[in-house]
Amino acid sequence: MAAAAAELTPKTTLHSRFSYVSTRLACHRRVNLRPVPVSQNSRISCSVTSNEVQAPVALNIEDAKKKPECFGVFCLTYDLKAEEETKSWKKLINIAVSGAAGMISNHLLFKLASGSVFGPDQPIALKLLGSERSITALEGVAMELEDSLFPLLREVSIGIDPYDVFRDAEWALLIGAKPRGPGMERAALLDINGQIFADQGKALNAVASRNVKVIVVGNPCNTNALICLKNAPNIPAKNFHALTRLDENRAKCQLALKAGVFYDKVSNVTIWGNHSTTQVPDFLNAKIDGSPVKEVIKDTNWLEEEFTEKVQTRGGVLIKKWGRSSAASTAVSIVDAIRSLVTPTPDGDWFSTGVYTAGNPYGISDDIVFSMPCRSKGDGDYELVKDVVFDDYLWNRIKKTEAELLAEKKCVAHLTGEGIAVCDLPGDTMLPGEM
Numbered sequence: 001m002a003a004a005a006a007e008l009t010p011k012t013t014l015h016s017r018f019s020y021v022s023t024r025l026a027c028h029r030r031v032n033l034r035p036v037p038v039s040q041n042s043r044i045s046c047s048v049t050s051n052e053v054q055a056p057v058a059l060n061i062e063d064a065k066k067k068p069e070c071f072g073v074f075c076l077t078y079d080l081k082a083e084e085e086t087k088s089w090k091k092l093i094n095i096a097v098s099g100a101a102g103m104i105s106n107h108l109l110f111k112l113a114s115g116s117v118f119g120p121d122q123p124i125a126l127k128l129l130g131s132e133r134s135i136t137a138l139e140g141v142a143m144e145l146e147d148s149l150f151p152l153l154r155e156v157s158i159g160i161d162p163y164d165v166f167r168d169a170e171w172a173l174l175i176g177a178k179p180r181g182p183g184m185e186r187a188a189l190l191d192i193n194g195q196i197f198a199d200q201g202k203a204l205n206a207v208a209s210r211n212v213k214v215i216v217v218g219n220p221c222n223t224n225a226l227i228c229l230k231n232a233p234n235i236p237a238k239n240f241h242a243l244t245r246l247d248e249n250r251a252k253c254q255l256a257l258k259a260g261v262f263y264d265k266v267s268n269v270t271i272w273g274n275h276s277t278t279q280v281p282d283f284l285n286a287k288i289d290g291s292p293v294k295e296v297i298k299d300t301n302w303l304e305e306e307f308t309e310k311v312q313t314r315g316g317v318l319i320k321k322w323g324r325s326s327a328a329s330t331a332v333s334i335v336d337a338i339r340s341l342v343t344p345t346p347d348g349d350w351f352s353t354g355v356y357t358a359g360n361p362y363g364i365s366d367d368i369v370f371s372m373p374c375r376s377k378g379d380g381d382y383e384l385v386k387d388v389v390f391d392d393y394l395w396n397r398i399k400k401t402e403a404e405l406l407a408e409k410k411c412v413a414h415l416t417g418e419g420i421a422v423c424d425l426p427g428d429t430m431l432p433g434e435m
Contacts, residue, residue: 073146092123092154096169096208098200099176099218100128100158101137103324107331108173109141113150117335118342125155129165129176162203169208173334174200174228177218179325187411187423190223194415197224201231210234213380215241215337217330221275222354223408225369229356230416238381242354244279244371245340246326246333247271250314251281254307255288259296265289270373270388271311271352273401274408279371280397281311285388304393344378350385351375361386364398368405 095112097105105128111117112124126145130138138158145156159165166172177193180186197216204212212235216225221242229240252266259265268287272280283303288296297303318326340351350373357370361384364370373385390398404426409416411423 088121090122092125093118093170094125094127094168094209095171095173096127096129096166097173097175098129098162099174101130101134101141102175103327104175104217104330104334106141107328108175108334109145110148111331111335113145113148113153115150115152117338120152123152123154125157126153127165127169128156128158129160129162130158131160135160162200163207166200166203167207169204169212171338172204172208172212172214173217174214174224175217177224180219186425190220190408190411190423191421193218193220193224194227194412197228198231198415201228204228205232205234208235211236211239213239213241213341215243215334217243217334219275220408222369222371222405223412225354226409227412227415229369237356237358240356240369241337242275242369242371243334243337244271244275244352244354245337246330247275247279247281247311247371248352249329249333249336251311254310255283255286255293255297258302258307259288261288267349269352270350271371272398273371274405275354275371276401276404277312278401278404279312280394280401281308282394283307284391284394285373341376341380341382342378343376345375353382355382360384365402365406368402368409370402370405
């Protein structure tokens with residue numbers, strides 16, 4: 001086969017290994033460059049026992065879960081001579097994405113596949129989790145990824161069972177969740193989505209890499225991340241994140257506009273607490289062009305009232321303008337959150353992410369997921385920033401968002417193994433994107 005491949009392959013051919021798998025349909029085969037003709041109604045099952053091309057055989061219906069039907073180029077395994085540049089490529093990493101047929105993923109997946117997130121020398125495998133209702137749309141997503149010819153995208157698989165999709169995952173981006181509908185109580189949303197993330201935590205615990213990094217996007221993301229980590233005791237709790245990077249980006253935008261500078265002049269911005277309208281955008285520790293924000297923007301009333309409210313309610317305002325919740329900017333913030341963990345934090349700066357509070361240096365209650373300032377060496381890990389200051393205004397706001405998260409934790413006690421749920425939420429705790 002190698003000789004035949006050399007004759008038929010142009011010199012620019014890269015070494016690649018693609019496999020596209022549906023939990024309903026699957027197949028792995030080794031082929032030459034001429035695809036085996038398949039009729040519309042036929043199903044094929046293939047195995048690799050030698051370098052010879054295997055003849056297609058009929059699929060045994062009883063083995064459908066084990067050997068589903070192939071689809072597109074991701075069904076194939078190319079075993080061609082590698083180009084020089086692939087010798088410097090890193091070992092392939094497995095990235096699982098839930099809610100993969102949704103709008104956020106529609107923006108995110110192509111950024112991941114392009115190399116703009118993990119780097120131009122990092123091949124990836126995408127493992128896409130959907131539902132029975134979205135599986136056909138997920139095939140369409142795979143088709144678009146196929147047609148985009150990303151050289152770093154070596155494998156794509158799709159499925160509806162997290163125990164299949166999360167296997168060996170080194171990153172898990174958990175986007176899929178039910179939105180809060182009209183008239184739905186916050187407690188009901190916590191319970192419905194909490195069950196999703198309890199199940200996904202159990203699946204990660206069973207089959208993912210022991211050092212998998214998990215970013216929870218589906219709302220309410222802080223408490224969903226807590227539920228997920230509680231159901232994955234074999235994975236370090238420190239590896240779980242709730243996405244608050246979009247809130248940080250929004251805060252930077254507002255500070256830059258008020259100060260009349262570009263975004264890159266704004267640093268050291270923290271979002272404290274919950275991804276809800278109780279979140280605390282911290283202007284006390286933030287800097288503009290290296291100077292404290294309060295020295296650049298002297299309008300204290302604007303900082304405490306208008307700035308804070310704009311960040312807290314930005315998502316809702318966007319819905320009114322756009323007619324739907326943010327998708328592209330959320331995808332960008334997921335990219336930013338990943339990059340903050342895989343590239344060293346610039347000296348003196350930090351980033352926001354919702355993480356487990358056990359042992360935190362700030363006096364925030366243990367055993368919740370709370371957005372705090374972090375730094376990373378670029379190894380996927382992080383440390384909490386210690387050189388921050390508090391005043392009464394900041395601390396009082398932090399205690400309010402802490403109380404909300406403690407109340408949410410009691411609401412989901414039945415999902416974290418901590419007894420019977422008692423739901424007494426302090427007021428209408430809305431998400432930034434809720435009306």
